[in-house]
Amino acid sequence: MTASISLYIAGDSGLHRLHPLTKLTLTLTILLGGFAIPYTWASYAIFLGIVLPIAIWGGIWKQMLRSVWKIVLPFAISIFLIQSLFWGEGTALFAFGPLSIEKEGVIFAMGSVGRIIVVISSFLLLTLATRPDSLMNALTKIGVPAGITYIVVTTIQIVPRFQAKAASIIDAQRSRGLITEGNLLKRTRALVPLVMPLVLSSLVDVEERAIAIEARAFNSPGSKTSLNVIPDTSTQRIARWIMFLLIVLIIGYRIWWSLTFTN
Amino acid sequence: MSFTESIKKEFSTRTLVLIPVAIAINIVVGQLLIILKLPIYLDSIGTVLVGALAGPWAGALTGALTNIIWGLTLYPQAMPFFYVAAVIGAMAGIAAKLGVFERISPRWLSALIGGFFFFGLTLFILSVTTYSREGLIPNATDLIRQYGVVFIIIAIIGLAIGYFVLQKAGYAGLAGLITGVVAAIISAPTAAVVYGGVTGAGTDLVVAAFRASGTGILASTFAQGAVSDPFDKMVSFLIVWLILQALPARFKSR
Amino acid sequence: MVVIDVHELTYTYPTTNVAALNDVSLQVTEGEFLAIIGNNGAGKSTLCYALSGFVPHFFKGTMRGRVQVAGMDTQNVTLNDLVLKVGLAFQNPFNQISGAKYTVFEEVAFGLENTGVPREQMVERVERALRLTGIDELAERSPYSLSGGQQQRVALASILVMEPQVLVLDEPTSQLDPVGSREVFQVIKEMSDSGMTVILVEHKVEWIAEFADRVVALHDGRIIAQGTPAEVLTSATLAEHGFGLSRYTTTAREALKRGLWLVERRLPTTLQEAADGFSRGKA
Numbered sequence: 001m002t003a004s005i006s007l008y009i010a011g012d013s014g015l016h017r018l019h020p021l022t023k024l025t026l027t028l029t030i031l032l033g034g035f036a037i038p039y040t041w042a043s044y045a046i047f048l049g050i051v052l053p054i055a056i057w058g059g060i061w062k063q064m065l066r067s068v069w070k071i072v073l074p075f076a077i078s079i080f081l082i083q084s085l086f087w088g089e090g091t092a093l094f095a096f097g098p099l100s101i102e103k104e105g106v107i108f109a110m111g112s113v114g115r116i117i118v119v120i121s122s123f124l125l126l127t128l129a130t131r132p133d134s135l136m137n138a139l140t141k142i143g144v145p146a147g148i149t150y151i152v153v154t155t156i157q158i159v160p161r162f163q164a165k166a167a168s169i170i171d172a173q174r175s176r177g178l179i180t181e182g183n184l185l186k187r188t189r190a191l192v193p194l195v196m197p198l199v200l201s202s203l204v205d206v207e208e209r210a211i212a213i214e215a216r217a218f219n220s221p222g223s224k225t226s227l228n229v230i231p232d233t234s235t236q237r238i239a240r241w242i243m244f245l246l247i248v249l250i251i252g253y254r255i256w257w258s259l260t261f262t263n
Numbered sequence: 264m265s266f267t268e269s270i271k272k273e274f275s276t277r278t279l280v281l282i283p284v285a286i287a288i289n290i291v292v293g294q295l296l297i298i299l300k301l302p303i304y305l306d307s308i309g310t311v312l313v314g315a316l317a318g319p320w321a322g323a324l325t326g327a328l329t330n331i332i333w334g335l336t337l338y339p340q341a342m343p344f345f346y347v348a349a350v351i352g353a354m355a356g357i358a359a360k361l362g363v364f365e366r367i368s369p370r371w372l373s374a375l376i377g378g379f380f381f382f383g384l385t386l387f388i389l390s391v392t393t394y395s396r397e398g399l400i401p402n403a404t405d406l407i408r409q410y411g412v413v414f415i416i417i418a419i420i421g422l423a424i425g426y427f428v429l430q431k432a433g434y435a436g437l438a439g440l441i442t443g444v445v446a447a448i449i450s451a452p453t454a455a456v457v458y459g460g461v462t463g464a465g466t467d468l469v470v471a472a473f474r475a476s477g478t479g480i481l482a483s484t485f486a487q488g489a490v491s492d493p494f495d496k497m498v499s500f501l502i503v504w505l506i507l508q509a510l511p512a513r514f515k516s517r
Numbered sequence: 518m519v520v521i522d523v524h525e526l527t528y529t530y531p532t533t534n535v536a537a538l539n540d541v542s543l544q545v546t547e548g549e550f551l552a553i554i555g556n557n558g559a560g561k562s563t564l565c566y567a568l569s570g571f572v573p574h575f576f577k578g579t580m581r582g583r584v585q586v587a588g589m590d591t592q593n594v595t596l597n598d599l600v601l602k603v604g605l606a607f608q609n610p611f612n613q614i615s616g617a618k619y620t621v622f623e624e625v626a627f628g629l630e631n632t633g634v635p636r637e638q639m640v641e642r643v644e645r646a647l648r649l650t651g652i653d654e655l656a657e658r659s660p661y662s663l664s665g666g667q668q669q670r671v672a673l674a675s676i677l678v679m680e681p682q683v684l685v686l687d688e689p690t691s692q693l694d695p696v697g698s699r700e701v702f703q704v705i706k707e708m709s710d711s712g713m714t715v716i717l718v719e720h721k722v723e724w725i726a727e728f729a730d731r732v733v734a735l736h737d738g739r740i741i742a743q744g745t746p747a748e749v750l751t752s753a754t755l756a757e758h759g760f761g762l763s764r765y766t767t768t769a770r771e772a773l774k775r776g777l778w779l780v781e782r783r784l785p786t787t788l789q790e791a792a793d794g795f796s797r798g799k800a
Contacts, residue, residue, distance in 0.1 A: 003659050005336040079461040086474035112459040154283040154616035162287040202284050208612040210280040215605045216628035220597045227626045
């Protein structure tokens with residue numbers, strides 16, 4: 001069983017050592033850049049020219065490429081097939097019988113795939129090189145409620161436990177004769193005896209866990225302190241403000257662009 | 264009680280501890296459904312549960328955080344739909360306040376609910392897709408005459424679903440069906456813009472079918488959602504109804 | 518000095534009509550090791566919650582009477598005030614892990630972070646708590662990767678780090694294997710030896726007989742016996758209710774019936790007493 005479902009890979013690169021908020025702002029800037037610039041090739045340029053070099057700097061490029069490939073491939077196949085074959089009226093590139101591959105469909109599909117690649121990879125920059133609790137602690141310092149931090153980090157750690165619990169419930173039910181293979185109806189019928197025990201047994205623990213964190217003064221009023229200190233530099237602070245401004249400009253530009261050029 | 268106070272009241276320590284458990288259930292069951300390759304998601308059971316036990320704001324937070332956490336770890340495709348999950352949680356909370364999870368309905372009523380709902384849903388979907396193709400809002404009676412057989416079959420399926428699947432949980436099922444339609448409507452634009460209406464899963468065939476008949480991307484995406492979401496949310500609400508019926512009273516006092 | 522004073526406590530949980538505790542009165546002096554025994558449903562956990570303030574603050578319900586702990590009336594202060602003075606640990610080690618921290622060290626520091634303790638003090642206090650519970654080598658491990666006994670010691674460390682005046686422990690070894698049980702009980706005994714007031718709910722009567730200063734027996738929400746282990750664990754009242762008797766006591770009682778145990782000799786509760794009694798008394 002993994003310790004948590006987070007994708008974080010420990011490391012000591014410059015990217016790892018950046019303040020979590022810097023990385024978050026960076027991710028958002030890249031993300032919005034990919035969506036705002038209306039040219040199809042823009043997303044690919046951003047991925048190859050910005051995201052990948054940063055990933056190499058962080059020593060996480062292998063995992064990034066692997067994840068991007070795994071996620072984008074089925075999506076890309078689907079969208080190319082559907083959007084180029086069924087585009088409707090457009091300029092045909094090839095035609096065979098009743099089906100034809102439309103140029104507009106291909107361009108559309110390429111644009112979609114490019115945007116997905118930018119979204120996935122920019123978030124991977126954040127999640128592969130940042131420990132979830134550092135990110136959440138940094139967010140708490142700028143005003144995100146402490147309860148959210150608790151929820152996010154706890155969820156990440158307990159999901160593997162729940163997966164194990166689900167697996168043992170499946171085994172137990174199977175040994176009692178539950179059928180989980182076969183046709184659609186059979187598989188649907190298998191759901192309730194799997195889900196109900198999982199949920200009911202989890203609810204019993206909730207009260208005790210609430211008592212346990214109350215016993216640790218979780219609801220104590222007054223300011224909290226932190227055991228771990230996250231190093232920050234003024235350079236990063238300035239960089240974050242610049243990126244934030246960039247984000248505002250990009251959003252503004254995009255709104256102006258769509259108001260001017262559509263309708 | 265002021266507005267902010269009534270929001271805060273939903274977030275007792277018990278609720279705060281419940282939410283990660285609910286999100287974990289969402290993710291684990293959602294992942295399981297992906298493996299089982301069924302055409303439903305069932306990634307909202309925890310969200311609906313929190314909405315029912317703690318209230319709309321807590322339900323909304325559970326939904327939003329589920330998609331964000333799931334998206335940042337195991338299933339990035341889920342992330343843009345965080346607002347849809349939030350609305351589902353909020354609607355579950357409102358439905359709970361209306362007593363939907365406590366009421367028992369006779370089976371014939373559930374059958375009627377199923378029959379009428381799916382009939383109406385078919386009408387809605389066909390109107391939207393026809394409008395997308397032809398540019399005019401079609402007349403309901405024309406549509407029924409045109410697709411007559413389809414309507415009859417779906418109405419019968421709806422009756423059967425109500426009678427055999429929902430059984431005594433008719434009100435909860437109805438709340439789920441309505442939530443599903445809302446979810447389909449508000450998720451369609453994001454699915455169309457971000458993913459071009461496609462997910463890489465089997466449901467893309469539905470999108471392909473609509474696209475092949477000349478329907479626009481947004482309408483096709485909506486149609487696919489309107490086919491899967493109501494049933495999916497109905498089952499989620501049903502499961503939460505079953506859970507609440509099985510819970511002893513002391514768990515429900517929040 | 519009296520550190521706990523319970524006066525005619527009657528408490529009912531919100532969704533029921535039957536009182537969980539009925540007219541319970543007891544006092545605990547500082548540094549005492551008090552054991553609480555009773556069948557399931559006798560009100561032992563409820564009493565633990567009452568001593569730590571979770572009754573009434575967490576569970577609500579109806580409370581009559583008075584509970585004073587570490588100079589505070591539990592009904593007049595908040596739960597946050599009480600958790601700093603009274604540490605509570607219970608049966609399930611897994612449920613006591615917050616989930617919000619990745620290492621044992623951070624987990625133990627959690628309570629200190631919540632109460633705003635300055636960083637420099639935190640490190641020192643956590644290290645001390647880890648040493649007291651014998652889990653220093655586990656400091657960098659994930660709490661979820663530990664055995665039940667280790668997790669329970671993490672729970673104890675997490676509470677001890679907050680330097681409470683009283684430790685309330687509700688069956689901390691019930692879900693552990695013999696090794697884990699022994700590890701945990703070792704820590705409890707050391708805390709008691711060093712002067713901490715310890716309230717322990719336990720089923721392992723042999724331990725109580727050996728180490729507790731006083732025993733309180735609960736049945737149906739009422740105290741049916743109170744006194745030294747020797748007094749309570751051999752009393753007829755307990756035998757009537759069918760609990761609290763160690764193997765040594767029950768063996769000796771049988772022996773007494775058959776004339777193999779001196780009538781004037783007090784029934785044994787520990788191995789030592791039994792051995793002495795059997796080797797010397799021949800009727």
